[in-house]
Amino acid sequence: MHNYIAVIFDGTGKAYKGLHALWQLDAEGDITVHGTTVVHRDDLGQFQVDTKETHPALATAVGVGVGALLGALAGPAGAAIGAAGGASIGAAAGGAVGLTTDLVRADSRDQARDETAFVLSAGQSAVIADVSEDSTLAIDSRMRELGGIVRRRTWSALRDDAWFGAYLPSYYLYPYEYIPPAYL
Amino acid sequence: MSMNKDLSQIRAAAQQLHGAISDAAAKRGGAVRADLEAVGQKAKAVTESVKASIGVQNDATKKHLKEAVTDLEGVQKHVAEALKNSGHAFQGSIRKTLADARASVQKVSEAVAAKRFAESTKTH
Numbered sequence: 001m002h003n004y005i006a007v008i009f010d011g012t013g014k015a016y017k018g019l020h021a022l023w024q025l026d027a028e029g030d031i032t033v034h035g036t037t038v039v040h041r042d043d044l045g046q047f048q049v050d051t052k053e054t055h056p057a058l059a060t061a062v063g064v065g066v067g068a069l070l071g072a073l074a075g076p077a078g079a080a081i082g083a084a085g086g087a088s089i090g091a092a093a094g095g096a097v098g099l100t101t102d103l104v105r106a107d108s109r110d111q112a113r114d115e116t117a118f119v120l121s122a123g124q125s126a127v128i129a130d131v132s133e134d135s136t137l138a139i140d141s142r143m144r145e146l147g148g149i150v151r152r153r154t155w156s157a158l159r160d161d162a163w164f165g166a167y168l169p170s171y172y173l174y175p176y177e178y179i180p181p182a183y184l
Numbered sequence: 185m186s187m188n189k190d191l192s193q194i195r196a197a198a199q200q201l202h203g204a205i206s207d208a209a210a211k212r213g214g215a216v217r218a219d220l221e222a223v224g225q226k227a228k229a230v231t232e233s234v235k236a237s238i239g240v241q242n243d244a245t246k247k248h249l250k251e252a253v254t255d256l257e258g259v260q261k262h263v264a265e266a267l268k269n270s271g272h273a274f275q276g277s278i279r280k281t282l283a284d285a286r287a288s289v290q291k292v293s294e295a296v297a298a299k300r301f302a303e304s305t306k307t308h
Contacts, residue, residue, distance in 0.1 A: 176199040
């Protein structure tokens with residue numbers, strides 16, 4: 001099964017332990033990890049994505065894409081509002097933000113905010129990952145040991161979400177274990 | 185050395201390539217160009233490794249690896265373009281290089297997953 005997961009933790013340190021555990025499961029051959037990132041929701045409700053300093057256009061895409069991905073893990077309505085939240089991370093606005101704004105319809109906004117808040121409350125952190133797994137057992141049991149709560153959607157369900165269209169959610173995730181120097 | 189280990193090493197090389205391009209993209213001026221020259225060589229080496237591994241894989245794994253070759257050839261092409269370009273065209277080439285590098289890691293990683301799945305179904 002090719003799945004996207006969000007593992008929610010109380011605290012950034014625990015989230016990075018979860019990130020490391022995921023790549024460890026990959027190294028042991030229990031799962032295959034295609035990409036990961038760590039996201040926080042601050043006390044004001046804004047998303048923060050831990051990224052390297054990189055090309056400004058990429059930084060915007062990462063913010064929009066990861067925000068959308070987090071929202072999509074709550075359900076289809078969450079993707080657009082998640083993207084709008086993530087867009088604030090990028091240095092430049094550009095077409096991607098315009099695209100998401102069009103999709104944040106007033107009638108779905110409140111519901112979407114509720115859904116994404118359900119996934120990640122203020123002050124929490126999450127590991128978002130694109131994984132292949134034969135069974136959900138390996139990730140679920142390891143993350144439970146670390147105090148994480150796993151949410152999961154299939155790759156095909158996310159691919160069919162209208163928000164993503166031609167964009168593959170994985171492209172916003174690091175294809176290797178990336179821990180910002182501040183957390184090392 | 186097992187074929188799984190070979191593929192894992194190729195994936196690690198592709199991951200390093202993506203990391204190098206991502207780091208280069210964050211730099212400004214001449215440093216980017218110097219890094220890109222090294223990236224071009226690295227991309228060529230990873231492409232050859234992937235091509236060499238295709239023959240011994242199952243069909244699902246082969247499919248992903250062939251797609252990875254296409255992306256890695258895109259990396260080489262866009263790096264070459266970036267080295268010739270400047271201004272907006274240069275920035276555009278960098279973005280395309282990054283996108284292709286990320287896509288190539290994804291394809292190799294999916295090849296690793298396909299290989300592992302095939303191995304696990306053999307043993308169960």
